[in-house]
Amino acid sequence: MQAAIAACHARAAEYEDTDWPCILSLYDQLLRFDGSPVVALNRAVAVAEVHGPQAGIEAVRAIENRSSLEGYYLFHAVLGDFEAQLDHSRRRQGIFAGHWNWRS
Numbered sequence: 001m002q003a004a005i006a007a008c009h010a011r012a013a014e015y016e017d018t019d020w021p022c023i024l025s026l027y028d029q030l031l032r033f034d035g036s037p038v039v040a041l042n043r044a045v046a047v048a049e050v051h052g053p054q055a056g057i058e059a060v061r062a063i064e065n066r067s068s069l070e071g072y073y074l075f076h077a078v079l080g081d082f083e084a085q086l087d088h089s090r091r092r093q094g095i096f097a098g099h100w101n102w103r104s
Contacts (some may be wrong), residue, residue, distance in 0.1 A: 001030040020049035037069050045078060053085035 027043035048056025
């Protein structure tokens with residue numbers, strides 16, 4: 001699955017050409033075999049690319065054992081990027097500074 005996801009990325013000549021629905025489908029399949037929070041976070045990025053940043057935030061909220069990601073720098077980068085896409089400057093700054101309760 002991971003190789004297929006990498007192949008989807010590699011086939012895109014430009015970022016805009018990335019087949020995000022295919023990547024999301026592959027992450028859905030991967031999650032059945034590897035339910036790690038990191039895989040679920042990567043899936044949330046694909047969800048946001050297909051359905052928008054608010055859907056990405058909801059996908060992050062749905063991650064089981066999400067608290068294990070608190071120390072993972074990409075967790076905060078992903079959430080901050082979703083908030084930036086929604087033009088939520090204060091939330092984005094708080095996430096990047098580590099002071100925002102994004103759960104609410």
